[in-house]
Amino acid sequence: MKAIALVWIAGGTLWLAAGLVNDGTHEAIWLASDTLIAIGIAGLWRANLHSSRRLGVAGLALTTLGRAAFVVAEIVSAINGNDENALLPVGALATAIGMSLFGIAVFRTHTLDALGRFVPLTVGLYPFAAMFPIVIVTGEPSSLAISLWGVPIALLGAALAPKTVAAPTPGRARSSSPRRPAPGMPPEAGHARDSPDVAPILNWKSLGTDLRRASGRFRQWKAPQ
Structure with missing residues (x-):
């Protein structure tokens, strides 16, 4: 999971950088970022954070299609030398809807701890809150x-970093010391020989019995025939 987390962090960081770079290299940075995020989406499929819920499956499928549209759009833009490409808004919308559905599924399954549960949903909701309204207005x-979308994308990687796939929940350790019986109740079976208060008494009784038997046999042997 740590490798997938690093992929998301790198993809989000490159996405943020691509929006801030205005020279001729920004298309290559966009393409590298989209490729890393596509690999990260494949990692989400494997991690199964949505616990195979239909909502999560539909969300990841839509996100995968959206990211594929982004990759194709960036390749076309790099060839044409401009960003006038209808696949870019389609990819953004598909990714936003898909990650929102996936985020709801992850939130319901509690597979991420604490604030990490909200991060996948934040990735999906960010375009609706910050990107699309500006286009409408x-x-x-x-x-x-657009470039600030890289912040929640990178935060998703940070949320995945401490996560392990199918990590077992640690159980409560049982005490190794014997339980004390309730007042007036006999000790539980198997505890008598383990109890430090009872075991010495049993040993002394056994030793006294052996000594009495040995003494009796000695007197019989010494008695005149």
């Missing part, structure tokens, strides 16, 4: 808002 996407 201004008619143009905001490069800053």
Whole structure:
């Protein structure tokens, strides 16, 4: 799981950097980020954080399609030398809806601890809260808002880092000391010989019996015939 976590952290970091770079290398950075995130999505399939819930399966399937659209769009944009590509908003919308569904499934299954349960859902909801409203109001996407999507993406990796696949829940350790019986009740079976208070008494009784028997046999042997 740590390898997948690092992939998500690297993908989110590159996504953030790609939106802040305006030179000719930003298309290559976008493509590298999309590729890493696609690998991270494959890792989510394997980790099964959604516990095979239908909502999570549908969400990951839609997210996978959205990320595939992103990769193809970045390749086309790199060839054409511009970002005028209809696949980019399609990929963003599919990824946002898919991660939202997957995030709800993860939240319900409690497979991530504490605040980590909210991170997958945050990845899905961020475009609806920060990216799409700007497009609706201004008619143009905001490069800053798009690049900041890398923050929750990287945080998803941080949430996955301490997680292990199918980690067993540690049980409560049982005390090795014998339980004391209730007042007026005999000790439980098997505890008498283990109890430090009872065992010495039993040993002394046995020793006294052996000594009495030996003494009796000695007197019989010494008695005149």
